[in-house]
Amino acid sequence: MSSSRHHSEDLPYVHKVGVPPKQDLLKEFTDTVKETFFADDPLRPFKDQPRSRQFVLGLQSVFPILEWGRDYNLTKLRGDLIAGFTIASLCIPQDIGYAKLANLAPQYGLYSSFVPPLIYAFMGSSRDIAIGPVAVVSLLVGTMLQDVIDPTENEVEYRRLAFTATFFAGITQATLGFFRLGFLIDFLSHAAIVGFMAGAAITIALQQLKGLLGIKKFTRKTDIISVMHSVWSTVHHGWNWETIVIGLSFLAFLLLAKYIGKKNKKLFWVPAIAPLISVILSTFLCISLMLKNMVFKLKGVNPPSLHEIYFTGVYVIKGFKIGVVVGLIALTEAIAIGRTFAAMKGYQLDGNKEMVALGTMNIVGSMTSCYVATGSFSRSAVNNMAGCRTAVSNIVMSCIVLLTLEVITPLFKYTPNAILSSIIISAVLSLIDIQAIVLIWKIDKFDFVACMGALFGVVFASVEIGLLIAISISFIKILLQVTRPRTTILGKLPRTNIYRNIYQYPEAAKVPGILIVRVDSAIYFSNSNYVKERILRWLTDEEEQLKENQLPRIQSLIVEMSPVTEIDTSGIHALEELYKNLQKREVQLNLANPGQVVIDKLHASNFANLIGQDKIFLSVADAVLSYAPKMEDL
């Protein structure tokens, strides 16, 4: 394998190109399946373990709490207690507001902050995520459900459909995780998520103008044009000035609290506690002012709702469709949060296991009067800042929500809409990540287009259309890159034996009589013809230039194949056509550094013999070397 081609002592050592042993077809297939579905090697700890140990490990992998719970101690509990109290105080007012976004009564928001976090604490592996209803998912649930059933006219049916959608959202999430298809959510790019979140935040904020301005008749649509039309058409007779004053002053208070929290990281609890203070203050103000002798309705925890889920009838399919979309979006948000904090704290997160946990929590949630819960960006950040150590902070939060439900839920019916609106506005504003958008613009213009497509799609059309635009643009980008890969000319860097792009390294010098072209992509059917013609165009350009300057003509073309990681039958055909064409032009074709897969296929297709085994080199330097003696003759 490692014998040198030249035995004479004065020639430098040239290493042979490695031809890997023929791969077993079955092994190749299982390897591909493994990399696609089991890329994270989830069964590694089970290897070479006795049965009983495997059982324990299996139990621990389904319920990670059994693993980290054993190391749990008082120091950790202290952190989790503080964090749990903080996120509880933030989540209670948000839950009420978000439930309104989903067109549900306030208690359903609180219900969704009780059961799902408990389940997640036992099954999830993220230590920082805060589970509960979130703004974007609530908006999505609200708009998609009200297209099917009117929430004011058919309150019960609407709620049943909400549970059905939640059930199927959970099924979707758990299924993806169980069948290890979690990589599918990676198809929603970072840029698309940023744009989508910003668009959703703007849409949600605009929707809150209804509560903030005290408008009674308001459009059902979410696009900016319908909403602004609703707002302006009521300017003279629909705006309630007292509501506006109360709403705006609380909004100012909330934003001020946020600003304080941002300036001084130690005061993270100020913005976290501010919404709850606003709610309590305004609610008791309302009750004492207006409703002195009202009767409080029954309070209590989550009633069972399994019987309310539609398993038959026309609403199953509709609930299923909504569930799939909502489930995927909820998943994307939770996984993004989980990954961010895992990277920050340096632990690994098994995406597929997370999905099973999130799915289970929503399935159980749908049977206990919850709607779709997921990880919340804002509350997870607070959770982290408050010093959470494990998922126990979710249990703490869950217990506080339970207390709230037992004691004061009915009161929240009397929280003024203006206050809820200002809480929602101040919460969603942080979803508009201007810094991230600026960074996307700086890094990648095409990503920016995808981001803006998602943003404007959501704002001007609807949430679904925004999503669709973002995904389409992302895919077009990949396909375009695969269809029109970059090619470039290489030159020799001075004082080295390294060949690099002459446009990136202007000091790199071309070798006379030799043209070195690098192809920057796998060669597939979609680009094979382009690659062939582009290489010929480089050659024609170069030959014209040489002719003008009366320099010796090109005798040898070296294709640097390092970035060509794959080739298919169309690609081999294109190479054959390139070879034939070059033969007519009396230019010798050489390949440098083809990878394992490519060299395998060059041999299988007999192309290696066609151009000659000795025309395939380990590196560009070796290929140039083999022509150097001839060059000296000129």
Place this chain on the structure above:
Amino acid sequence: MSSSRHHSEDLPYVHKVGVPPKQDLLKEFTDTVKETFFADDPLRPFKDQPRSRQFVLGLQSVFPILEWGRDYNLTKLRGDLIAGFTIASLCIPQDIGYAKLANLAPQYGLYSSFVPPLIYAFMGSSRDIAIGPVAVVSLLVGTMLQDVIDPTENEVEYRRLAFTATFFAGITQATLGFFRLGFLIDFLSHAAIVGFMAGAAITIALQQLKGLLGIKKFTRKTDIISVMHSVWSTVHHGWNWETIVIGLSFLAFLLLAKYIGKKNKKLFWVPAIAPLISVILSTFLCISLMLKNMVFKLKGVNPPSLHEIYFTGVYVIKGFKIGVVVGLIALTEAIAIGRTFAAMKGYQLDGNKEMVALGTMNIVGSMTSCYVATGSFSRSAVNNMAGCRTAVSNIVMSCIVLLTLEVITPLFKYTPNAILSSIIISAVLSLIDIQAIVLIWKIDKFDFVACMGALFGVVFASVEIGLLIAISISFIKILLQVTRPRTTILGKLPRTNIYRNIYQYPEAAKVPGILIVRVDSAIYFSNSNYVKERILRWLTDEEEQLKENQLPRIQSLIVEMSPVTEIDTSGIHALEELYKNLQKREVQLNLANPGQVVIDKLHASNFANLIGQDKIFLSVADAVLSYAPKMEDL
């Protein structure tokens, strides 16, 4: 730019990583547009030319005959005459048979071999292609049209729809060419075409059992199950034994002629002339035997048919849809043929210009009673073997078809169906390219799946479904490769300074304390997370192994970026997460040889400063070198 980092004399020279100057946004955009749509630089000859010359060049680019016609001489004419006569004798019987496949009267096949080749000769740039009706396109036209209109009950309307579809097929082809969208047909991979052609050939051959067995009642469907059911259900009372004997003996004669032509390349005219002999022989036999005193109908050339095209009414949309599909398939076949022969003879073919030529020829054809014509595989091969030199061979063929039309068309009405069936069977058998299928199996198993998907799709379902399967599989392949790129570990080749895949080069040695990982793909949103986790898994695997053998731990991870030709914002995020994770594990992250675009984005996103500019190296060797002193301490 080219200053060395180390000034001390005993350290080897290290070249700095090139940071290209910031690109102008507009320039970047126009460059992308240019590479996407004008990859072949069609305006190059127009540059720096006077107006009058530009006009001549423009005229020549639309009508290439003006260019090559000036060098035309008697030697070329001799070759073209022989080739023209040969393909004419082959095309006349085929035309009659293929017209039947399209459910049209025989003369429409001949019409389509008269006008379109003439137009193509003036506008096309391929020298070897033979234009006319072809089997696969005729089958496609026949099956798709008869789904809309019954050809036996509404003959006139059916024919009008055929012209309408032809018109829109031409429009589709010319539009793609004019807007330089020709690259879209590259999305049909070589493997898919091979499978599709083989499937179509089997389907067509099975359809011919009707004529060959003399069955009267036959299914309209094309799938193998319906056809075989039709055949077996008529075995006792529907088969005409005389027809079978005549058909099979002519089929044997044709296959023998083919075999002779294959064995002795000089006798290429034997298989070319055999079908015509069969037709003439059998037709006159029939006429003299059965129809002694019949009256011949009017003969003549293509009647105008512009007024027959549907430009209004329900059939426009249907004709348009069929036209688009048929036009694309016809285009794929013609371009594939054109490219094959261009590569063989070493001339360039402008795909987009070809499309305009093919489109124009079909538009004009639709107005002169022709149905969709394109390049024929079998006749182009014969054309080439007979020594054609230019498109004049198409003109010669066209003239002979004209004579045929003027003299003997009506006779062809009496050609026995069994003869036509045997001609079609012997013609389409060569579309089943077993060698190509075997080669595809050898080179790329996924391509083989696409090929078989197309084949079985066409045979068992329908032509459209076969196409759809092939295209879907091809795209899934690309996406899978982009989602799960290869990664590998590099080692140092003995006696060189080159680092290569240790699985391809088993003699390559790992550097103690350093792990070198190569990522074999651009890093996009769809794979960024996988790439990050896969690199960490390589690290974990390596560390476990080192621990077992009690070797020093990994201090530095080098990511070889040569094949990473692009990165997007998600990719940058993944790198950041990787960096943070490695920091926790006290492993230093280094990048080797990032390309122009990648280094640009690493700087734009500030990631280069995050990991440190001095951690980005020109090559793996340089990166290893910078750790070598530390390594010696161990």
